[in-house]
Amino acid sequence: MNIREQTEKIEQTILSPLATLACRTAGRQYPEEEDDLRTAFQRDRDRIIHCKSFRRLKHKTQVFLSPEGDHYRTRLTHTLEVAQIARTIARCLRLNEDLTEAISLAHDLGHTPFGHAGEHALNEICSVSPMEDGSSGFRHYEQSVRIVERLEKNGHGLNLTAEVRDGILCHTCGAQAKTPEGRIVRVADRIAYINHDIEDSERAGILREDQLPESVTAVLGHSKRERIDRLVRSVVRCSTDGVMRMEPEIQKAFDDLHAFMYASVYVNPHAKSEEKKIPLVIEKLYEYAQVSEHLPEDMRRIAKEDGVRRAAVDYIAGMTDPYAVELFERVYVPHAWQHR
Template sequence: MNIREQTEEIERNILSSTATHACDTAGRQYPEEEDDLRTAFQRDRDRIIHCKSFRRLKRKTQVFLSPEGDHYRTRLTHTLEVDQIARTIARCLRLNEDLTEAISLGHDLGHTPFGHAGERALNDICQEHPLEDGSTAFHHYEQSVRIVERLEKEGRGLNLTAEVRDGILHHTCGEQAHTPEGHIVRMADRIAYINHDIDDSERAGILKESDLPQEVTAVLGHTKSQRIDCLVRSVVRCSGDGIMRMEPQVETAFDKLNDFMYRSVYVNPSAKSEERKVPMVLEKLYEYALDSRNLPEHLQKIAAQDGPRRAAVDYIAGMTDPYAVELFQQVYVPHAWRHM
């Protein structure tokens, strides 16, 4: 046996009967020779970590637009927190940790600049200007799959396994993933963002710990660590047969916390005042990107194959916050004339 085959044998011996085994993968878009060191899911994880889209997450908004301060979350730190929570749950339930990690690390690759404000703006653009494939909506989870299938590596994609792509596609809403590892990431994503958004909101002066509903903190705890620990332990205690669950009282408190955060932060005028500028910026960048000559070379090829509107949306969705602002200023803001 080579090392990969030994690892696959270990998976068969120690993982739960409901776990997804790497040796049973449904395969990749394009057949590849197996690696002698890494399983299929380990290779997927590595490909995601080393791709350009993953690196750009460090300069994309999580909740607060381009915050000044070293300790606010970005889309990258959010992804790492999701990964940590998801791996802990997977290990405790004896599910496939490598598959869980690959889905976690790839789940937000398609997120836009300026967070969900950017996603809403691109969705409005797609509704007003349907894409060549008939799409009239933009969702970051679909864009994440498009990145790994079509856009990364200069248009060649990452050629990930079906299980990783499925988990990425179903990590946030609608139909559940077809693997228990995908279910874990969906749960871990929510656990991570609600709790770290509370932490960032306190840092920003939007919230105080004492503002959280008492009936929530009485069940989940009074600190970020206590709440995450409570939620993870509840999932581990209650989950089985590949289905992720929490105790009813914990799930009810968690839902109330989500509702509180929506009212207090996610639509808070103080926290979201700058977001009103996002649609105009992205609309103007879309107009600019419709001229395929303004696109990077690999996206010019996408424009020729998939259409200029599709390529323009791909270009904008891949931008970081500062890149989008810099390009907008470069194209649309007059520059002072300097005598040479």
């Protein structure tokens, strides 16, 4: 046996009967020869880490718009925290860590610049002006799948396994993922962002720890460490059948915490004051990008094959915050005349 086959044999021996085994993957979009070192899910994880879309996450907003300071989360650091929490749960439940990590690392690849404000703005545009294939609206989880299937590697995609693509698509809402590993990522994503958003909000002066509802802290604890620990332990205790859940008391406190964060931070007029500018920026960039000559070479190919509106959306969704601002200023803000 080669190293991959040995690893697959170990998976069959030590993982739960509910685990998704790499040797039983439903396969890739396009058949490939197996690697002699890495399982299918390990290869997926590696491809995601090395792709351009993953690197761009370091300059995309998580909650606070392009924050000044080294310790605020970006979309990349959020992704890494999701992966850590998800892997812990997968390990405790004896599920496939490699599959869980691959889904975690790719789940937000399709997020727009400027966080959910950018996503909402692009969704409005795409709802009014459907794309050439008849689809309308914009959802970052669908864009994440499009990136790994179509846009990465100069239009060839990453050719990931069906299990990873399903987990990406189902990580946020709608139907649950087909695998327990995909279902782990869905709950780990929520555990991660609620807790790190509290920490970032404290750093930003938006709220204090002692302002969290007492009914929540009495159940989940008074620190990020305590909350994450109790939430993860609850998921592990209650999810041995592969369906991710928590004890009712824990789940209620978690839902109440989410509602509190929504009212106190996610729609806080002080925290979100700059976001009212985002729809104009996205709208003007969309107008600009609908001229094929304005698109980079890889997006011009998408425009020819999938339509210029589709390419414009792909182009904007892939931008980082700084690049979107720089392009907007270069195209729409007058520059001082310079004598040459």
